[in-house]
Amino acid sequence: MPAVLRPLAFISIIGFLSACSPAEYKVIGKASDSPACHLSSSICVETPVFRRVDYEKDEMLIVYDQQKPTEIADAVLKKYKLQAKRTDSLDSIGTTMITAATNGQDPYDLVKSIKANEIDVDAATSNFYVSASLNGAPIGEYPLGLTGADAMRQRTTGRGVVVGMIDTPIDINHDSFRSTIDRVELIPQGDERNRLHGTEVAGVIISQNARIGIAPDTKLIAISAFSTNPANPDERRSNSSLVARALERAMLEGVQVLNLSFAGNADPIVDKLVEAAIQKGIVVVASAGNGGPGAPPAYPAALPGVIAVTAVDKNEQVFNHANRGNYIDLSAPGVGILTTAPRSSFQVSSGTSLATAHVTGAIALLKALNPNFNPESLKHTATDLGPPGLDQDYGHGLINVERALAAQ
Numbered sequence: 001m002p003a004v005l006r007p008l009a010f011i012s013i014i015g016f017l018s019a020c021s022p023a024e025y026k027v028i029g030k031a032s033d034s035p036a037c038h039l040s041s042s043i044c045v046e047t048p049v050f051r052r053v054d055y056e057k058d059e060m061l062i063v064y065d066q067q068k069p070t071e072i073a074d075a076v077l078k079k080y081k082l083q084a085k086r087t088d089s090l091d092s093i094g095t096t097m098i099t100a101a102t103n104g105q106d107p108y109d110l111v112k113s114i115k116a117n118e119i120d121v122d123a124a125t126s127n128f129y130v131s132a133s134l135n136g137a138p139i140g141e142y143p144l145g146l147t148g149a150d151a152m153r154q155r156t157t158g159r160g161v162v163v164g165m166i167d168t169p170i171d172i173n174h175d176s177f178r179s180t181i182d183r184v185e186l187i188p189q190g191d192e193r194n195r196l197h198g199t200e201v202a203g204v205i206i207s208q209n210a211r212i213g214i215a216p217d218t219k220l221i222a223i224s225a226f227s228t229n230p231a232n233p234d235e236r237r238s239n240s241s242l243v244a245r246a247l248e249r250a251m252l253e254g255v256q257v258l259n260l261s262f263a264g265n266a267d268p269i270v271d272k273l274v275e276a277a278i279q280k281g282i283v284v285v286a287s288a289g290n291g292g293p294g295a296p297p298a299y300p301a302a303l304p305g306v307i308a309v310t311a312v313d314k315n316e317q318v319f320n321h322a323n324r325g326n327y328i329d330l331s332a333p334g335v336g337i338l339t340t341a342p343r344s345s346f347q348v349s350s351g352t353s354l355a356t357a358h359v360t361g362a363i364a365l366l367k368a369l370n371p372n373f374n375p376e377s378l379k380h381t382a383t384d385l386g387p388p389g390l391d392q393d394y395g396h397g398l399i400n401v402e403r404a405l406a407a408q
Helices: 007-019 035-039 071-079 107-117 192-206 240-252 268-279 352-369 377-381 401-406
Strands: 024-031 047-053 055-065 083-090 095-101 122-131 162-167 181-185 219-224 227-229 232-239 257-260 262-264 283-287 307-312 330-333 337-341 345-350
Touching: 055 071, 055 107, 055 232, 055 240, 071 095, 083 240, 095 240, 095 268, 107 122, 122 240, 122 268, 162 192, 162 240, 162 352, 192 219, 192 227, 192 232, 192 337, 192 352, 219 240, 232 240, 240 268, 257 352, 262 283, 268 283, 283 352, 307 352, 330 352, 352 377, 352 401, 377 401
Parallel strands: 162 219, 162 257, 181 219, 257 283, 283 307, 307 330
Antiparallel strands: 024 047, 055 095, 055 122, 083 095, 122 232, 122 262, 227 232, 337 345
16 A cells, blocks of 8 residues: 655655665655644645556566467557567466556556456566675675585585576676586676676575585576666666566476575566476575565565575674565575676675575585485574574574485
8 A cells, every 4th residue: 555655754755765776656646634634624735645666667567378369468458558579478377478568658557457357368567676685795705614515515516406596697707607507698698787696696506616606516597687777786676577587487497496586576477487486396595685674575585485595694693684574484694795796706795695595505415415305404404593493583594504414
């Protein structure tokens, strides 16, 4: 439900809203429920009501059952003055997805109208997702010993396991990447900044540098679906259409573990595809988000069956920017992390993205030793942190790789 902004808070809130990226806000009406309005219309000051625009402003998605004829979608496109940009078959969920230009119309309003009036098709906004790491962290070293990953790496390097990641493009020529990498480009490579986040995440999973990579001989399917946000060059973002296509491709590639180091809101198409991946037996690991203690649950991490990962520092304290919530499953190192960067360089970063990659790499090691490894054991064998038992800061606690293997 849209928030109603009071006059005294108007200036400060607008300053906050303008700093929020990638979301913008749109005035959708006025409210007259201030105490002054109840006293007299002459002193009533109407206040604007805002809706958050955290979706593509000139794009929406039309979806329908693959068994139905294309003519039903063509009729909807014509009726609502939409222009098809591309059509994708999401075979894993039996759905055809049309990405359509709205020609200046508000996608939010169009979705409401189509849902209310059309039977044969459904509609959705193309919602934003953002990567979940922060640059410029204090210098530090990657604590592989904190989870037992360094000891486990003496027994296996992850060979024979296929890991997928949906992120920005990566610097595939990095000197530290010598394992098998298949690159799937849904977006252009772009400049170094555009390749930064994906290269950081990939490094934690497969870098040959002994201080960085968890599972250096794992085969990596790197699917690029995120790029630099023009309004905020330090942020990488994507939308529902791209993420849906990336998820479908990951399933076609036969990945065993899927790393989703990004966060957004619940989305009907993306959520259904994630659920389809889980049904196929893919272990899905996702970032709990960097929105802070007051942030709402981050998706896809909050979906049932997804392993939601938060970040801790070398002292096993939760990352202060991390989301909190009862959907969080596990903690992993994610503060002051040394990892790879474009042009064969290295840098230190923080965020739940990197903690997620740590868990993904750890699962690859465990599956290399035991192809039938059950990732649920990570929860039962985690080192309890914070209040006793499952809690909203640390989940079940810090992953303990050796204990998880022993429990199989």
